[in-house]
Amino acid sequence: MSPTDIDTTAKDLLAFIDASPTPYHAVREIARRLTQHGYRALDEGEPWTLQPGDKVYVTRGDTSIAAFHLGTTSVERAGFRLVGSHTDSPNLRLKPNAAVARNGYHQLGVEIYGGVLLSTWMDRDLSLAGRVVLHSGGRPQSHLVDFRRPLLRVPNLAIHLNRTVNTDGLKLNAQEHLVPVLGLESAGPADLRALLVRELASANVRAEVGDILGYDLCLYDTQPSARSGLNGEFLHAPRLDNLASCHSALSALVAMGGAGEATCGVVLYDHEEVGSRSAQGAAGSFLRDCLERLVLGHSDGRKDAYHRAIRHSYLVSADMSHAVHPNYASLHEPKHQPLMGGGPVIKSNVNQSYATDGETWAYFASLCREANVTPQHFVTRTDLGCGSTIGPITAAELGIRTVDVGSPMLSMHSIREQAAASDVAAMIAVLRRFFT
Template identity: 50%
Template sequence: MTISPETRAHAQALLDFIDASPSPWHAVRTTEQQLLAQGYTRLLETERWQLQAGRRYFVVRGGSSMIAFVPGQQLLADTGFRIVGAHTDSPGLRLKPKAAHASEGIVRLGVEVYGGPILATFADRDLSLAGRVNVRSGDGFETHLLRFDAPLVRLPNLAIHMNREVNEQGLKLHKQNELPLILGMAEGTDPQQGFLRQVADALKVDAADILTSEFNVYDTQKGAFWGMEQEFIADSQLDNLASCHAALTALLANQSPEATSVMALFDHEEVGSESAVGAGGSFIADVLDRIAAHAGLDEEGRRCAQARSFFVSADMAHAWHPNFPAAYEPHHRVAVNAGPVIKSNANQRYSTGAESAARFMALCEKANVPVQQYAHRTDLGCGSTIGPIVSSRLGMSSIDVGSPMWAMHSLRESAGTLDHGYMIAALSTVYGS
């Protein structure tokens, strides 16, 4: 297998992006830094916008969702929008507000299950915490991002001597009783206050000034290439930071597009998207309306622009696993390192239609990118994406696509080295169409 230096560089950039983004808030901050470095201007939803020709912009909502855009060279009413959407969150574990408690001399942190992770993959890993902390400041508060780089917590397995059926029955963890993470030895003080002091020391603030926090549990092991020819990659959060990074890279590659180009990264996809920062909220419609208003479009013009728009929901796809062939639709086997996957579902769990699929196929052909098609087994429930949510709210032509991967929702996922470059090329062509 031939892997070009450019393709390998794209894959390495993805691993670096993920390793810098152990929480949705960090993912937005990492993206913001790259946009600012390329001359983008941050807008605030609380202020009036003054958009200027030739400028590029982004806006953040809630710290964990972001929309970036480049006004097109052609009239918006004539071209519409080219939008790529993805999500910043991944399934896993989140700390409860009062997480720390002591049990028989051991301090543990209580967690909630966020979305649908493979819980067994969290056992015996070098875990740590990353998120945001709100600290009292004057009459209000300031938000600080924080990550503990070194392994801080752990979920040790029960020895096989006490769980003789684990290899036959699988590792089953009681969500309330058996998921709390071990933090350290109890020293006679209030465990929660001890944990807050650790957070305060890391931020160099007074523990009494900490008001609230949100922490994501993450794996400290960095991303890596693997395989005989390093043809695979492994990391946490490939679902769906790989799509976020592909959209970002494609947007940055199109400095002066003909049509107005938009990248929309949403939080809370893994828990249904129904929030102010989720795809089910008003964020995307609010931003598009403000762009249209600054383009001088009346209501009729906005309708024309939306009717001429194209929305690509980019979320990872299930690659065929040779160890579990019975889990897949036999005539829609998706291969790793074989290009973007068009995802279809008759019950509209994906937003793909025959016309939008043909349009994406033509764009991939133009970019010299191979393309695949995926359908779920009829006797298995199919997951969904932001695609049906956004397309139904905006009334736009839409498609669901993704790069193929293994072990989706595991703490350590795998994908193909070639596929990230393929997806970047495909999305670049979408923005250039």
């Protein structure tokens, strides 16, 4: 990759992440970028009219999105070329009755979403963002909200009161120790709904406290994403897992010129970090519903068209990969230690935590060769458990050939993660070959 390509793609990724503090905002940003590149929105509740070469997208639940560039050849003969990823990341989320008042402080109760590295959320300048549902015009209407300023903090306990913390480690009880501080009781009452109404008003959304029917609100770190390293080789950012893969998939798709023979697409799911079992998760019907409707509008009309299309299709499951940690190298499998900056990682697990097999591994390796990129390999130590992705779930749901890949990173599931700038451009280059 040229230095210009590396700098351009890295800068764009960091801008994408900073615009996407929650899955709701990520889907909005993805839809905005798709629209800029000529994609039009489809509604799952309306008929779809499709033609070869069309560029379309559809959302579900405000947190999952699928986009497709229809090919010139019917799908039962040319199949689909799909990249799957996920929009969610581990974080802290507000409880429905969030207000807590104790020992002179206003606080907000939170739940743990996904496998959060809890200690990294301490002593951070935290804000709130997400979705507020209002009663408007006789029906519920959703509006996005983002405070964009430090609002909350989870303070650490002073070492004077926890003398063994540096030798025995920080031990946190999620219910007791992760309740963020919002303000002082002495400064006046704290009404979360009134706070939301004021923030909505700043976005020209008029509402009263009584109009709020519900909300889905996430905490996030207000520190912007950044470059670091001797030569700017590293990226420091929240939600790299897995917005970096969403960005690579999206960038490769919109970089297509004219339509190819195959129908190309991306599906970016919510709820991967908590098992994918939801209407908009990979274990739900979202992708299958989309593909079946695409087949109906872009096939020869035979009853077996969908099944024939799947047999001619591939899915690249793109989710970030572990890089070897220089301070904990013994926890990595000795012959499979991906390095940040070393290119895309093919992830394998014989127990099907990843969907890669010899055929799909070879297929992705050939794409890397065509893109002049050298792939790396990851296998977890035999005596450790292995994480999973949307790959095995989607492969099982659809019967589609699938390979699990990702860019290498450190600090996975921390509030602030680390990756290499050059790996962004490399992954995009390989996915572009996949779509051509």
